[in-house]
Amino acid sequence: MPHESSPAHHHFDEYCALKAAPPGSSAYYALRQAPLARQPLLSALFALRQELEQTVRQTSDPTIGRTKLAWWQQELASLAAGRPSHPVSLALAAHHIDIARESPLLEALVTGFEMDLNQARYLDFANLRAYLDKVGGAFAGGVARITAREPERADEWAAPLGNALMLAQLVQDVGNDARHGRIYIPIDELQRYGVTAADLINRRYSPAFSELMRFQTDRAREGIEAALAGMPAAERKTQRTLRAQSAMAMALLDEIERDDYQVLHQRIALTPIRKLWIAWRAARAR
Known part of the structure; x- marks a missing residue:
């Protein structure tokens, strides 16, 4: 019964x-x-x-x-x-x-997080992308399918959004991740900007670090914008959760930028009341 x-x-x-x-x-x-x-x-x-x-x-x-x-x-x-x-x-x-x-989604998630146990550094963005595709893209595809009108096509537009949302999360967590021995900023990008892993672990801020983080933040932001623009008009109404997540991530990246990327010694976050307002408004936007 x-x-x-x-x-x-x-x-x-x-x-x-x-x-x-x-x-x-x-x-x-x-x-x-x-x-x-x-x-x-x-x-x-x-x-x-x-x-x-x-x-x-x-x-x-x-x-x-x-x-x-x-x-x-x-x-x-x-x-x-x-x-x-x-x-x-x-x-x-x-x-x-x-x-x-x-x-396939459940397997991708397990394989993605298994990478965290086997790998603490990524050589370049192509390498990091393999991780993002599983823990970000595949996950967003699963979220999208739950409410999508055409679930079988959801991965096409949801996966890029999931990857970009994951990049935004990594920007927010740079300091905390580094303290736990994991650095998701690709090694070639650290080298290009003249920032070392030790700088991140020891919370050393510098103009070079700010430039590096501006690059990371811009990539995440542009990824979210492009993915939202690529979302089919017919699916916009069905994707309130992903759109709310995107709006909160964008607001957070703005906040981090305003704070001059002071993410090594603290975790910058939005207040609950701002999250509530941003999520509510984003879910209802045309």
């Missing part, structure tokens, strides 16, 4: 909502712009990404990270086979008509 299973539903939906989008976070305001009926599935997808990201980024020992990621690989295989056990997998199974069809 349906009402008997509803407490369990409530449990995993609640788990996903808190994991994916704690109140005040950007994800919280972005997810709230989606149609009510689709919010639980979107929350589950965001929660999965969060689980995988935390698995690799909050583990100082790569061996433990690999073990946890291997567990997730098995869990996602079980999910595709109809035997989920984790609250996030249970939510994905409950809210997606055919979650097995999303196997």
